[in-house]
Amino acid sequence: MQRLDAAGVPFFIKTVDDSGPLVEAQEILRSSDVPHTLVYRRSGNQYDTPDYDLPPEEAARKHWQMHVEAFPVELDRNLVWLETINEPDKERSEWLGRFALETANLAMAEGFRWAAFGWSSGEPEATDWQTPSMQAFLRLAAANPDRLAVALHEYSFLNDNIADAYPFKVGRFLQLFDVVDSLGIARPTVLITEWGWEYQSVPDTSTALQDIDWAAAMYAPYPEVKGAAIWYLGNGFGGIASEAQSLIEPVTEYSLGTYFAIPISTNRASINPEQYRP
Template identity: 50%
Template sequence: MKVRSKIGFHTAPGGNPTGIGDFFRVLDAAGVPFMIKSVDTYGPVFEASQLARKSGVPHTLVYRMSTTGQGHDYDFDVPPYKDPKYAKDPEAGAELHWQRTRAKLPKEFDKELTWIEPINEVDREYCDWLGRFAVHIANLAHNEGYKVSLFAWSSGEPEPAGWEEPGMLEYLRLCAKRPSQAAVALHEYSYFVDNIMDGFPYKIGRFKFLFDACDKHGIARPTVHITEWGWTLNDVPPPEKAIKDIEKVGELYGRYPEIKGAAIWYLGPGFGGIANKAQRLILPVQEFAVRHQFEVEPDKATSKPNVPSPTQPKPVTPPVVIANPPTRPVQPAGKKSNAAFVADVTIPDDTRLTAGQKFAKTWRVRNTGETTWGSGYSVVNVGGSQMGSGGKAPLPAAKPGETVDITVQMTAPSPPNVYYGDWRLADAQGNQFGDVVFLRIIWKQHQWCPLPASATVFMWPM
C-alpha cells in the first residue's frame, strides 16, 4: 500500500514556529494529513482544526496543558499516584485530574477533532495504577464527547512487562473498543543526532512492545500518537540528514496504520534554542510529505487468543475530591445509594450570563441505587464555584428506578471569567454517591473573538 509521511511538529508558546501556518495550508490543500502537537497554546491546533473542518483531511491534532504553562496551580503533567489520598484509588485521581483539565480547556476547543493528552512522562513503576486511571479518565472524557491519548511515556519506556499489568490491559481493551476516542501516546527519541536508529527498537520503534503485548493478549492494536519524536532534547541534524532520517523512520511507521503521526521536537522555547534549528525543517518536511509516498506492506497482528489475560479489577463508583472535610465519608452498611446523570434540563454548558444574573440550574438524574431518596437527601457542591447557591439544595423524593429533576438556585458571579461547579448527591448522613453533575457558564460581557487569542502566533511573517 502507498502511505505518506506521518511526521509533523510539536510546538508551544514562544520559540520559532515561523512557517508552520504555510505547512498546514500546503499539506491540507494537497490532501496530505499532518500531525501537530501543541502545549499551552491552542492557536496552532485551532488553525489546523479549521482547515480540517473545511477540507475533511484527517489531520492528527493533539493538545496538552503543562504544569508550568498553567501557572503551577495544579500538576497537569503527573497524576496523583504518589499522593496517599489516591495511591489506592486511581479512579478518584482520575476524577480530580479530569475536573482540573476540563476546566482549563479553551472555549473554542474542538473536541471532535482534537485529542487531549492529559498527562506527560509518567513513572513507569505505576503501570497498573495508570491503566486504571486511564480507563476512568477516558470514560469521563467520552461521556462529555472528548477524546484522550495517554500516557506520553518517555522514550524507552515503559518496560515491556508494564503493558501486561491488569490495569494497563484494561485500558488497551478500551482503546480497542473505541479507537477514535481512546489512544496511546508515546515519545520516541534516538538521543543521538548522528544515528536515528540507535538501539532500535528500544528507543525509536518502542511502540513494537505495545503491539506485541496486544497481539499476545488478543487485543486489537490501539491508535498511537508519537507526541514527541526526534533526535535529542536540544538538537536536530541539518535538513538534508533530517529528511533521510525521516524517510527511514517514516517507512517504518507507514507499515502500521494504527500510528497516526509523530511530532518533531521542538518549535517551542528553551532547550538550548532548538526551535531555531527545528524551524529550518518545516519547509523540507512539507516538501517531502507532498512529493513522497512509501510503498509498504502493512504489519499484521499475530494474535494469540488462547493466552489468558490477567484478572481485571472491577470498576467501582468513583468518589470525588472534597475540599471540606479532606476525607470522604464512608457509605453505611446495608442498601447502597447510587445515581446516574441523564441530561441537562436548563443552562447548557457554556451558557453566557451577566454578573449578578439569577438562574436555576436543573439536572435530570435517575435513582440507580437500592435506597429511596427522601428527607435529608441533598445535592452538594464538591468543586469549583458555588455561584451564590450556598453549596447545598434538597433532593426530590425518588424510589429506585425513578428519574427526577434536581434544581439549584444560583447567581452568576463576577468578575469576567469562565465559572464551573461540580455537584454530587448525598444522603441524610452526608455520604456522597453517584455521578458528578457539572455546570459551566461564561460571563456574558467577556468579548470572545472569532479566533482565539492564542491563534495570533500565526500572524508572524511566513
C-alpha cells in the same frame, strides 16, 4: 498545513499551551476529508502528572477536571486529541492502568478524544502493559479507536544515530503492538506526540531528512500510528526551536513528494523489527 491538505496529505500537529495553531488546523479539518491529527496538552507540574498519593480513580477524576477546566474554549473536543499526562512513573503500571481506565470513561462521557500516558522514550517495559488494569484499558482503547489513544515519545537521544538501540527507543511502538497481538487485543490508536533526536538540538537538514525518511517508512505500514510530532518549536531547551524551524519547509516538501505503497491485506502488518533495521 493548507498545502498538505490541498494535496490530500494528512498532517499531524501538537501544541502545548498555545491553541492558536490548532484553531487554524481544526478549521482546515472541518472542511476537509483528509484525516489530519490534532493534539493539545496543557503543561505545568500540576498538569503533567497525577497525584500518585491518591487512589488512582480519585486521582483521575481530580486530574481530569483540572484539564477540562483548562481546555481552551476555542478548541473543538470532537476534533482535537487531549493529552493530559507527560512521561509518568513507569514503576506504577497497575496504578496508571486504573487511572487510565477512569480517565478514559470520563473523557468519552464528555465527548473528548483522549491520548493516554505520553510515555518517555524507551518506556514502558513489555510487562507493564500486561497488568490487569492495563489490559482492560488497552481493550477499551482498541474498542474506541477514534476516542482513545496511546501517546508515546520516541527519541534517539543522539543526533548522529536515530536508530540507536532500535527498536527500544525509536520504534518502541512495536513492543506495544507485540503485546496486544499476543493478548488477542486489537492494536490501539497510537499518537507519537514527541519525536526526535536530542532535547536541545537537531541534526543538520540532510541528516534529519534521511532519519525522517527511515522513520516514516517504519511507521507507514501501521494505520493505527497517526503520526509523529518533531520536537520542538517552543521556548527554552537550548534554543532548539531555531534549529527545528529550519526543518519545516524541507519536511513539508518531503511530505508532499513522498508516498508509501502499503499492500491491501486483511492481515495486520508484521511487527518484526528486523525489516526496518537500518
